[in-house]
Amino acid sequence: MLKTWLLVAVAIATLSRTANGIPITATNINTSSEYDLQILRYAKSAEIHNLMDESVDPCDNFYAFACGTWNRINPANSFETITTGFFETIQKALNRKIADVLADDEEGEAYTDIDKKVKNFYESCMNLSALKAIYQDKLKSIVAEFGSMPALEGDDWQEEEFDWLQVIAQIAYKYEISIILGYDIMADFADNSMNRIYVGQTELPLESRSMYLEERNAIYRHQYRENIATNLRTFLGIEPPVARQVAQEILDFEIGLARGLVDEKQGLQLDELTILTTIDELQEKYYPALDIKRLIRISLGTLPTDEIYEVIEEYQANLVELLQTTPKRNVANYIFYTLLENFMLKIPKNKAELKNKCIANTKKYFAKNLDNMVYRIYNTNDTEKGVEFMWREIQKTFETMLLSDRMNWIKRETRNYAVEKLYAMRIEINSYEKTNFSDEFGQLIVNKHDFVENLKSAMMLSAKNSRKKLHQPPAPLDAGELLSFTPANILIENRIKVPVSVLQPFYVWSDTYPNALKYGTLGSLISHELIHGFDDTGRNFDKFGNSRNWWDDKSTEAFKHRTNCFVNQYRNYMYHGHLLPEMASQSENIADNSGVRLAYAAYLRWYENAMRSRHNMISETLPRLPYNGKQLFFISYAQIWCSDIHPAMRNLQTSTDNHVPGKFRVIGPLSNFPEFSKEFNCPLGSNMNPASKCIIY
Numbered sequence: 001m002l003k004t005w006l007l008v009a010v011a012i013a014t015l016s017r018t019a020n021g022i023p024i025t026a027t028n029i030n031t032s033s034e035y036d037l038q039i040l041r042y043a044k045s046a047e048i049h050n051l052m053d054e055s056v057d058p059c060d061n062f063y064a065f066a067c068g069t070w071n072r073i074n075p076a077n078s079f080e081t082i083t084t085g086f087f088e089t090i091q092k093a094l095n096r097k098i099a100d101v102l103a104d105d106e107e108g109e110a111y112t113d114i115d116k117k118v119k120n121f122y123e124s125c126m127n128l129s130a131l132k133a134i135y136q137d138k139l140k141s142i143v144a145e146f147g148s149m150p151a152l153e154g155d156d157w158q159e160e161e162f163d164w165l166q167v168i169a170q171i172a173y174k175y176e177i178s179i180i181l182g183y184d185i186m187a188d189f190a191d192n193s194m195n196r197i198y199v200g201q202t203e204l205p206l207e208s209r210s211m212y213l214e215e216r217n218a219i220y221r222h223q224y225r226e227n228i229a230t231n232l233r234t235f236l237g238i239e240p241p242v243a244r245q246v247a248q249e250i251l252d253f254e255i256g257l258a259r260g261l262v263d264e265k266q267g268l269q270l271d272e273l274t275i276l277t278t279i280d281e282l283q284e285k286y287y288p289a290l291d292i293k294r295l296i297r298i299s300l301g302t303l304p305t306d307e308i309y310e311v312i313e314e315y316q317a318n319l320v321e322l323l324q325t326t327p328k329r330n331v332a333n334y335i336f337y338t339l340l341e342n343f344m345l346k347i348p349k350n351k352a353e354l355k356n357k358c359i360a361n362t363k364k365y366f367a368k369n370l371d372n373m374v375y376r377i378y379n380t381n382d383t384e385k386g387v388e389f390m391w392r393e394i395q396k397t398f399e400t401m402l403l404s405d406r407m408n409w410i411k412r413e414t415r416n417y418a419v420e421k422l423y424a425m426r427i428e429i430n431s432y433e434k435t436n437f438s439d440e441f442g443q444l445i446v447n448k449h450d451f452v453e454n455l456k457s458a459m460m461l462s463a464k465n466s467r468k469k470l471h472q473p474p475a476p477l478d479a480g481e482l483l484s485f486t487p488a489n490i491l492i493e494n495r496i497k498v499p500v501s502v503l504q505p506f507y508v509w510s511d512t513y514p515n516a517l518k519y520g521t522l523g524s525l526i527s528h529e530l531i532h533g534f535d536d537t538g539r540n541f542d543k544f545g546n547s548r549n550w551w552d553d554k555s556t557e558a559f560k561h562r563t564n565c566f567v568n569q570y571r572n573y574m575y576h577g578h579l580l581p582e583m584a585s586q587s588e589n590i591a592d593n594s595g596v597r598l599a600y601a602a603y604l605r606w607y608e609n610a611m612r613s614r615h616n617m618i619s620e621t622l623p624r625l626p627y628n629g630k631q632l633f634f635i636s637y638a639q640i641w642c643s644d645i646h647p648a649m650r651n652l653q654t655s656t657d658n659h660v661p662g663k664f665r666v667i668g669p670l671s672n673f674p675e676f677s678k679e680f681n682c683p684l685g686s687n688m689n690p691a692s693k694c695i696i697y
Contacts, residue, residue: 040510059683086642095356102122118369136237139236149336175339176466181316197300212259221251228246249334256318261315289324368480371501391526394526407697411554421534425495429497430499444457484501487502491538502522539559567583593696598697630675671688
């Protein structure tokens with residue numbers, strides 16, 4: 001419910017994870033062979049060059065210059081491939097490694113008992129067709145655990161026996177599925193030494209308020225309704241006319257729920273979204289429409305006495321009104337359909353598609369395990385050492401920036417504390433080396449044959465482990481699959497996490513690559529995450545990861561003034577005939593702009609030291625590319641944002657994502673950066689070197 005708000009600082013959108021890429025495949029490279037290393041350099045040079053359109057003036061449109069052939073080589077032209085980009089490419093590579101690990105029949109020391117359970121879970125998914133004859137009955141038996149579904153019972157459904165709150169609470173207790181009104185147990189954002197309960201809105205499938213309410217997004221709602229109707233027919237055997245009617249009622253109810261959602265583009269802070277209160281006070285506030293005490297008692301199996309957070313009271317107020325006007329029958333269908341959707345998996349026609357679906361489903365419940373398994377088998381210590389060195393250089397560089405005269409708009413006392421926060425910040429590779437998987441999954445019971453039962457088992461164990469957190473100190477934030485996909489700054493931990501996927505050999509990292517390339521790619525991503533600790537959201541968290549205002553008033557006003565520059569800049573960008581939506585929160589744009597500046601400054605720090613020590617700077621170029629190291633930095637930075645998206649998904653992208661499309665993640669930051677214009681000789685007044693520029697750090 002709140003995890004993605006606390007995990008504010010993610011590098012990329014997570015709209016889709018399927019893509020066509022052009023990675024270097026170097027499984028047989030001998031890194032001690034000079035010949036093989038030279039082959040790697042030629043391969044990386046060819047990869048970079050193939051994406052470029054050098055007929056474009058880099059001072060006119062650097063994205064088109066650096067990424068001009070991406071859409072032709074990597075088109076997002078089907079609903080199996082709705083987005084393509086760098087992160088999708090490395091996810092495909094990671095998935096290939098995961099598939100190899102999961103399909104490995106070896107029973108030796110390479111795999112732990114927990115690994116074998118994960119492999120059994122995956123195998124049961126691959127054996128899904130064995131359940132085809134009894135799939136409907138299995139799903140109906142899950143409904144029977146909590147009552148009955150009107151769409152299945154017809155006129156026999158007993159409305160007077162239906163208690164919506166009891167049903168959602170029982171589902172939450174058994175399967176940790178939040179429906180209509182839910183809870184999370186995690187660190188108190190104001191004092192992360194303790195866990196608290198957060199009660200309030202649940203996440204909805206279409207994610208944002210605008211997706212449910214704006215006319216321009218009606219096409220997505222229509223497709224969503226059709227998917228619901230198809231699922232009702234396919235998985236529950238409901239007749240088409242009834243399925244269509246029930247699907248419409250489910251969507252209507254969800255639209256009603258969405259009226260209580262907050263628009264994340266408003267940039268509200270956590271202390272504006274939550275209220276610290278007591279269960280008694282919440283009970284008095286909403287009873288009898290919402291029996292909060294009963295909800296928590298059933299969901300947790302106990303009634304805590306500690307203070308809790310109410311999340312977005314507007315959502316609860318809207319829910320009270322919605323329930324008064326919605327027939328119980330519709331509410332019941334909504335609850336049971338939402339429950340069953342977690343167990344629905346269509347059996348694809350071919351094995352390759354089934355494998356992809358089964359990897360995705362295994363990731364959903366065991367992302368940490370899979371990352372750890374891949375890390376243990378494919379890890380290279382040299383990469384980790386290189387990342388750690390780069391991190392220290394980026395930290396030192398940002399300290400220098402903070403204490404420079406250019407930052408005099410921030411009071412010295414505030415800058416001094418910023419430096420303290422900077423050096424309290426840690427970077428961590430998501431290898432889960434120190435995770436005790438036996439503690440977490442030792443009680444898990446899975447088999448190779450029954451995927452539905454395995455899903456139930458995984459969910460029940462997750463619910464049990466979640467309830468334990470109520471009486472335990474906070475553990476690191478577990479965002480599972482998201483942390484496997486993208487670097488992130490966990491604000492309440494003051495910690496940057498880098499996924500194993502990004503560190504796969506030869507994508508952004510090899511000892512033989514120019515440092516320009518490494519700083520332009522991974523260095524920029526790490527710098528982006530560092531800046532999130534000091535953006536319009538992160539600056540409200542102190543060095544311990546607690547929500548606290550440590551900025552003086554004068555510096556805060558100056559920060560807001562500079563932020564408005566980004567608001568005005570980005571809202572004037574045109575994307576396929578439409579202006580980008582205006583966003584009050586500029587956290588991602590601040591991190592993009594300041595992150596590339598920081599990474600470049602860190603690269604120059606290395607570059608100047610290398611020049612002084614007479615380092616062979618030929619290695620800072622690539623064969624057959626007529627660009628120096630500084631120019632390669634900017635080209636490699638731009639190419640991590642090369643992307644394409646299916647035309648039908650463009651409104652979805654701008655409606656649900658706080659990140660601007662990739663094109664503007666290149667044009668926006670680089671047009672604000674004089675050092676870029678200097679390296680590409682862009683005249684003042686050109687598109688990539690406007691007279692007016694936005695800058696914070």
